Amino acid sequence: MWAYLSCLGREVFPTKPPRVEYRLAPLGQSMLNPLGVLILWADRHHGDIHAARQRYDANAALSDVDNDEEIVSPNNPA
Structure with missing residues (x-):
């Protein structure tokens, strides 16, 4: 997909066993800085993100008691 x-x-080399090399194309290289900023943001806010996920799951669990449905979230896959 990324290619x-x-x-x-x-690049595929006609060797036995076959060898394939990957490299970032210019478009891929242009993503390095924005992805680095996103990773830095996520690292700085990890505690907030974790707490928000726990609050969401707790609220969904309370709502589930009323609706008698199974909760589906990244922390509680169906």
Whole structure:
């Protein structure tokens, strides 16, 4: 998929066993800074994100008691 989106270059070498090399294409390289900023933000806010997920799951559990339905969330997959 990333090669299809022109983010990765892929080169296949006709060797035995086959060898494939990947490299970031210019479009992929242009994502490095924005992804780095996102990773930094997530790292700085990890505690807040974790607390928000716990609050969401707790509220969903309370709501589930009323609705008698199974809760589906990333922390509680069906």
